[in-house]
Amino acid sequence: MNINLTLFGQLISFLFFIWFCKKFVWTAIIHSMEERQKKIADGLDAADRASRDLELAQEKATEQLKEAKQEASSIIEQANKRANQIVDEAKEQARAEGDRLKVAAQAEIEQEMNRAKEELRNSVAALALAGAEKVLKANIDESANRALVDDLAAQL
């Protein structure tokens, strides 16, 4: 247990090993550890960002789906409305056409009837006259009775 040169031997080797450790060990290991830390941090960041992006995309997709549904329903509604409108229009047209036809038919019927009446009236007048002529055979003043017969014929 004598203090001797060993003291300085140890001192010098101590300084040497510190230098060695600093130069060849510490820097390399710390450097790679820091690099790895950065890599991990970057990776976590990227994962965070990706999950945020995913959420955003999902939201967007849902929104678009909703919009599309809305549009579809509005289109269907419009189509329904338009169909109803078309049906209504068609009904209206049909009714108008029917009315028109009815009116025309009625007018024709009336016309026919009037013509028939006129014909009938003429025929009755002639027939009555002929009949009366035959029945009476007498000298009845034709012009005197004429008004009477016409009056009769008009009542038909």
Add this chain to the structure above:
Amino acid sequence: MAGDTQQTGTEYIQHHLTNLTYGQHPENGWSFAHNAQEAAEMGFMAVNVDSLGWSIGLGLLFAFLFRCAAKRATTGIPSGWQNFAEMMVEFVDGTVKDSFHGRNPWIAPMALTIFVWVFLMNLMDLIPVDIIPWLMSLGGVHFQKIVPSTDPNITLGMALAVFGMILYYSIKVKGIGGFVGELTLQPFGAKNPVVQAIFVPINLALELVGLLAKPFSLGLRLFGNMYAGEMIFILIAMMYSAGWVLGTFGGALQLGWAIFHILIITLQAFIFMVLTIVYLSMAHEDH
């Protein structure tokens, strides 16, 4: 017990506590000392070959192991030894960041060197005390102390290096004036220049004691703990020659003490490292 059966207990202990010393003997010139007395007569011009050899060998082991880890250091997934080395580096880095507040790239590698190297030196204590001296004696080497940290030369040598660094950084950070001021103008200070002049020698005495106590306590703490531990191992080893009952008991004791000693060697390495960091941190603090 190794060696001659005629050895007494005292001789056995002394034999185990004698370094293999090579030095300049007043009569024999440069040679290995044949006994403790010759080693003492060599005075300062001698080297404890065993302490220094094991110390440097373990230092090289540390350098080699950590150099391997540093060479294979990747930013990918670490494995095996690299994992362990990185764990140590991270642990030391954390300790340094906790206690050292300046910016000095040398502190952390120094702390790692101290922690691992001192731990390895202390670890030699767990090797049964007789094995290596016996193997060496087969090769004709009669003295061998394999635990470098039980040699005050080793621990004080490191403490002296730390002391040198304390002085260097104190002067570098504070300047010579600042450092001298720190030694002379506190803890007692006065506005009156005459009173201050009286205080200067008192302050200097107090601060010098404090300053010198740092390396001494640092070196002697490690030495004392390891020396005591080594001594207990030697005393336990003596029981092996006292019959099989005491021998068995000694075996149990040795196992128990070795397990407890694992704690001590780690703790002492850690304390040496932390105190060094703290001392250097104090040297960096400018008042």
